[in-house]
Amino acid sequence: MKKKILNLNQKLISYFGIPPRSKKTPGVLDALIATILSQNTNDKNSYKAFEILKARYKNWEEVSNLSAKKLANEIRIAGLANQKSRSIKAVLNSFIKNSQPDKINFNNLNNDSVIDFLTAHEGVGIKTASCVLLFSLGRNICPVDTHVHRTLNRIGIVKTSSPDKTFFAIKDFIPENTAHSLHTNLILLGREFCKPQKPLCFNCPVRKMCKYESKNLEKPRQISSNKFLLLDSIS
Template identity: 50%
Template sequence: MKKKIEKINQQLIEHFGIPVRQKRLPDPLDIIIGTILSQNTNDKNSYKAYLNLKNYISSWEDILKMKISQLEKLIKVAGLGKQKSKAIKNLLTNLKKENGKLSLSYLKKKNDEEVLEELTSHKGIGVKTASCVLLFAFDRNVCPVDTHVHRILNRIGLVNTSSPEKTFYEIKNQLPQASAHSFHTNLLRLGREYCTPTNPKCYFCPIEALCNYPQKNFEVKSVIKENDFFLLDSIK
């Protein structure tokens, strides 16, 4: 599996390039809240919600004093306001209660498994959200798996899994060194532009030759609309 991942990653880099990363790693608390906001919506709406929050408050502490209805209103553009506001409020309340301050920096000293276990112990925080903290805030070689990544890796035939979480654990220890960020980001872009849920554009796909998907679609030859804005690489 590791050799095939390396080949897929290289071909995606040749097609899309190496995704740009910030020189300075963002705060892990910013990343986890941004990731909660990104659930079941697009990156642009998630970013609007994130900026709404950041521009309204002076620090995350302000949310502890905020009514849940007010928080829900601020993040409305990202959808699922009730669910996401509860997850954010619950996380911040627990952190304050357990650690006396709002910070996830203490997790840097823990290994990947410990970080995953600790973060997912909070209601509303799943493996995908926790793995985003590992990759984007701690620069660990961990590939978060959302619906795009899950769909593509199953279509390719790299895995045969029934959920993004199962796909995550299937590939977790198979990633070539320092490949996770480019692999994850370019798979997201592939899923948005080419390997869409319906009518995938296999005619243009840069990794079509490596794919075992039995229902390839070579009929759609429309112009590819680039979708290269990524929320978590935009959080500073």
Template identity: 50%
Template sequence: MIEHFGVPERNKRKPAPVDLLIATILSQNTNDNNSYEAYQNLKRKYSDWNQLVKAPLKEIEKTIKKAGLTNQKAGAIKNLVVNLSRDNRLDMKFIKKMDNKEALEYLTSFKGIGIKTASCVLLFSLYRNVCPVDTHVHRTLNRIGIVNEKSPEKTFLRINENLPEGIAHSLHTNLIKLGRGICRPTNPDCTVCPISDLCAYPEKKHSKSSKTKEKRLFIAR
């Protein structure tokens, strides 16, 4: 996948954990453009996350309308900042001292924050070797045959059991590219898949190279 997609670049500056948490909550069940616009609207409206503590929930919902599921997402964001602010921990610097298991358990203790959102904080904000699993990563890993799990949460646990050091960012990012552009939910384009020869998906189409070989064998006969 690195040969096909390249090595994904990292942000020059690590995003603050709370910023990434809020951005990832907004990204749930919507596209990147909508979630980004909702996040920017939130930042323009509230220059400091502490302002969200006293902000009316309806006002937050209106501000993030572009991201959809406004009741659910506004509630999760409000709950997060209220609890962090109450303990004077809104900068979330303390999380850097936690190991991966502790950090995941702490973050998922908040309403509306699941394992995918929490693991995104570990990968993108703390630069930990943790591979988040969304629907694209779940689908591709199961089709390839690396795991055989029914849910993204179970795929996450399996894939991160013995993940080689230093590959999480590249693996996660390139699997998403693979899942969005090639290994689509319906009508996957196996003919251009860079790992088709390794894939165990029973319904995969023959690659171009395989078709060429079959044609040559037929002519030779």
């Protein structure tokens, strides 16, 4: 599997390039909140919501003291405001009251221990924990969202039934120093070519290695480009 992933990563880099990384590494709480805000919305809107919270409040403790209604109003641009407000409050209350993550030395913990620690907190799932590992702690871990899950299954790297299962299937087979580009470029592949309903296989940069049996080989009219990813934009 490692060889296949390496090959895939090279093909993606040949087409999309090496994705830029944020100059400033986000803190653990920043990464957690940004990941919650990014669920089911586009990166520009979730980034705006993140920036609103950072600009209007001194720290996350202050945000945790907002009522759920007020917080939902502040982050409305990111969509699913009530749900995200509840999750953010749960995460902040849990972390600030119980563990103060900015004071924990995560560098002493291996990947599995960080995942166990983070997912023990309400509102934190495997994807959120893996985003913290990659973006905040700089580990060679590839978070799996619906795009990464769909593309890896269609290409034939894994055969799994959920993003979390895909994450664990590939976790120990990510070639050194490839997780960030693999994660970012698979999201771009999923957005631009490997769409859920009607993939644009005709021009797909990994078409030759893809094992998907229902490829759509119609010629597309136009390809859009959206290379804005929230956690690489935090500064």
